[in-house]
Amino acid sequence: MSENKKCIVYGGGGFIGSHLCEALVKSGYEVVLFDKLNFSRKNISRFENKIKIIEGDFNNEIDIKNSLAGINFVFHLVSSTLPASSNENPVYDAETNLISSLKLFKECVDEKISKVIFLSSGGTVYGIPESVPVKEDYFSNPFCSYGIIKRTIEEYLFLFHKLHGLDYFVFRLSNPYGERQNPLASQGAVAVFINKVINNETIEIWGDGEVIRDYIYIKDAVNVLVRSLEVSSTEKVFNLSTGKGYSLNEIIDVIRKISGKKISPEYKNARSIDVPVSILDNKLAVKVFGIKPETSVEEGIKKTYDYLLKAKQ
Secondary structure (H helix, E strand, O other), X not given: OOOOOEEEEEOOOOHXXXXXXXXXXXXXXXXXXXXXXXXXXXXXXXXXXXXXXXXXXXXXXXXXXXXXXXXXXXXXXXXXXXXXXXXXXXXXXXXXXXXXXXXXXXXXXXXXXXEEEEEEXXXXXXXXXXXXXXOOOOOOOOOOHHHHHHHHHHHHHHHHHHHHOOOEEEEEEOEEEOOOOOOOOOOOHXXXXXHHHHXXXXXXXXXXXXXXXXXXXXXXXXXXXXXXXXOOOOOOEEEEOOOOOXXXXXXXHHHHHHHOXXXXXXXXXXXXOOXXXXXXXXXHHHHHHOOOOOOOHHHHHHHHHHHHHHHXX
């Protein structure tokens, strides 16, 4: 293993983190995975023996300090809240996400970390955009605590860069989907819908199904994250997306074709927290990192469907 290629992925045991860890290993990086105590090893079972695993508390300064020993690159994927529920307790959101992130960045400065990669939110930080696709320089008022905290962490990274020279990139991720996504979670429409179809259960949709999102296949997304370690740029904030939008009804149509099943969704009252349209302009990321998303929605959903179908057998 060459020097200066040691990464730590905070939140590495989850859907996104496990794919990132696997991609980093394949790219020749030495990988440390940091996640909570007794986290499930299911997502990393294929490559668990190729990485170092640290179980700890992201809010514990000692755990964070110890985990950074010998590290060159930091990936911050941790979030203790979800967009839909973050407004219920914004104080908790700030204490567990903002404050802990600031403590992490301070330790990164002390440990002379080469670069911090922060995974922000491509949907919630922009609020309701005036036009789409949304570019990185568009500024609006997020209307959920989750988005406010994400954007505030971005601003503090800029501050740490100016004050202490801490290099960083921020990626505002759109809607990732793919293998290992939790089909029982309260977010992640693709996996949730597929799981319902496989189990012959009714898909429930808030609203008329015309809410539009920018869906990116997980492996396309993590390829950009890995590539970002090798790139220097004065640009620091990027949309990580496809630049294309699909409605929930269109996603269901794709699943219908793949599964060959009759799907009759149950439409419920729309939620006030749901942004009607969220499509992110990805031209800046493509220009700086030289990678375009290669997986079509049809191909990505087919891979996700096959994975969940096999997991059920």
